[in-house]
């Protein structure tokens with residue numbers, strides 16, 4: 704069943720996956736900037752803004768050289784500009800001073816960086832460094848709970864080990880496709896398996912979904 708689900712996800716993603724700048728150019732700098740901007744801002748807004756940002760700043764060294772006030776001005780249209788400029792400057796300082804201006808490719812090192820949490824570390828490892836790391840946000844957790852009928856043991860499903868276990872199984876068996884599997888799950892949760900009125904008729908998982916099976920048997 705796992706392989707069938709994986710194939711269905713990948714097939715659906717090829718035709719329906721969303722296109723974002725950080726997916727087309729998943730280098731570590733672009734992904735890191737995107738993840739900072741995506742906090743509390745929609746993916747569509749970040750996707751529109753990021754190309755302008757990258758025209759002005761394309762490396763850690765450039766961020767390091769730029770005064771924080773100038774960076775905040777540039778980030779103004781997206782909101783939270785002072786907060787984001789401060790985080791970018793803090794990160795750039797540590798990366799220049801301790802990592803030779805390079806973004807590290809190990810989870811432990813990434814988690815030592817200021818403002819980098821588990822989600823961003825995993826996004827970098829999966830999207831930029833090609834490692835088989837699962838990524839679980841609220842949308843992905845919902846897809847997994849519905850497909851496998853998983854009951855989360857924590858009140859936040861995205862933090863439940865049962866959910867992570869399934870997400871990890873999906874990416875571990877196909878390490879080279881891990882980024883695409885993660886993107887497919889993120890998109891399926893955002894576009895099809897919505898919290899209310901999931902579009903099960905359009906879903907590639909509808910032949911393997913516990914949510915549907917229960918609906919039809921109860």
Ligand code: SF4
Nearest residue numbers: 896901903906909912
């Ligand atoms: S079949 Fe329906 S409930 Fe199951 S994953 Fe797809 S959209 Fe979600």
